[in-house]
Amino acid sequence: MTSPFSPSHAADQSPMRFWGRGYDVPVNVPDWASLDTEINQRLRVGKGFSVATINLDHLVKLRADARFRTAYAAQDIVVADGNPIVWLSRLAGRRVALIPGSDAIVPIARMAAAQGKTLALIGSTDRALAGAKQYFEANIPGARVVATIAPPMGFDPTGASADTVLAALHDAQADVAFLALGAPKQELFAAYGRDKLPSVGFVSIGAGLDFFAGTQVRAPKWVRAIAMEWLWRAALQPARMVPRYAKCGLILPSETVNAIRLKLGGGPK
Template identity: 25%
Template sequence: MEKRVEFLNTYVDALTMNETLNRIEQSIINKECIQHVVINAGKVNLMQDDKELTRIINECPIINADGQSIVWGSKFLGSSLPERVAGIDIFTELIKISSEKGYKPYFFGAKEEVVVEVVRKFKEKYPTLKVAGYRNGYFKEEESKNIAENIRNSGADILFVAFSSPKKEYWIRENMNIMKVPFAMGVGGSFDVIAGKTTRAPKWMQKNGLEWFYRFIQEPKRMWKRYLVGNYRFCRCVLSFKLGRYE
């Protein structure tokens, strides 16, 4: 049984990238139908105000530390996580593994031209990749059941959902019993990165916990509240917990 570390009002699995991928493969082989989630400072902040989101995340069989802030914060509070396991890195590694082992991914989310480009690029890079299907992320609530049934009928082994939080966590949980997909994860804005619509921070910034800053300088007017205010709130929560004042 993997070690699950308590962190503020949630948990994180103390897993490396390889251990995470091995656990995911087990779920695919055993057809477990599990929801995966990653947490970062922004999601921890959302959980302060959304108890249902907190419940959904805490019940996920695999919870990874997507942000370096989670790794540092956990260490500051006396726990130990082996490394950051970013959602986009899990995503791209799973595509590689799928091409090698015949797992079929389904891509759901983003604009039509973006998801089409994501599929095209992955097929170009991995010619043996078997794509179960894809769909853009624009739909009415009453279409959800039909979309979930289409995903089930596609025979997908893996589902990647490119919505923002908390929409992706809610949608996967609400439709998991219909889809019956062995492994489902939310990938946020990863489709935009793969398609080339946005760019990811250089490796040195990723390793030093500055990926948020790279995103901020790209769109400061849109991202200042999310990152500057959000990071302050996160740090305050961690410090409050350390001092025994966290509620």
């Protein structure tokens, strides 16, 4: 497997890094053009990949979950998902583009379709997957969704239930699998599946498929444009999102220090 710290395009020799106790995560694909190049190259030669979209919530989880740290270290491609990641990167002198997982779905699906590759949708609910499948095949020329799998409650991303899903992907001859399992399950499953099915691309996308099916409503474009999607989500799901964002806020000071140290040529303290 290609090292997660050095994609084949070698776009950024000094990537933005996020440090915490026991981990060091780089944003190793800095912009949309690099993502396009990296994935198209891999699709062209039948080489699998795993894509993770790092955000503050992931940084919180990385501090507490050793399995998540191991899974993140196995990701081939890490992009910046969330404006705080982009802002911290700028503070560190490493400019990266905002690449939310939800926004990456259609571009990656188009890349796959253009090369005659097939798609699989994993996670969420049967209703959401059916709606997303219908959207893809109606709006992306050449898109073929060959598997839709909504794992049951208690799905183990590295156990027997994961093997069942991977066997279904193999039987369906899926080339790219979008994983809407939520963190850390989707990253754990991507790392596990990457070894079992080395020619498949695994893309972790959170709630992205639900937006296509209409089972969840994403913030309007103008809300996203002013970097307030987090507030929109908090208003819609306060019990779930407010505690999450509070934890994210608590790590901002240390990550700001990390960014400044990186700009000054230092490392983790």
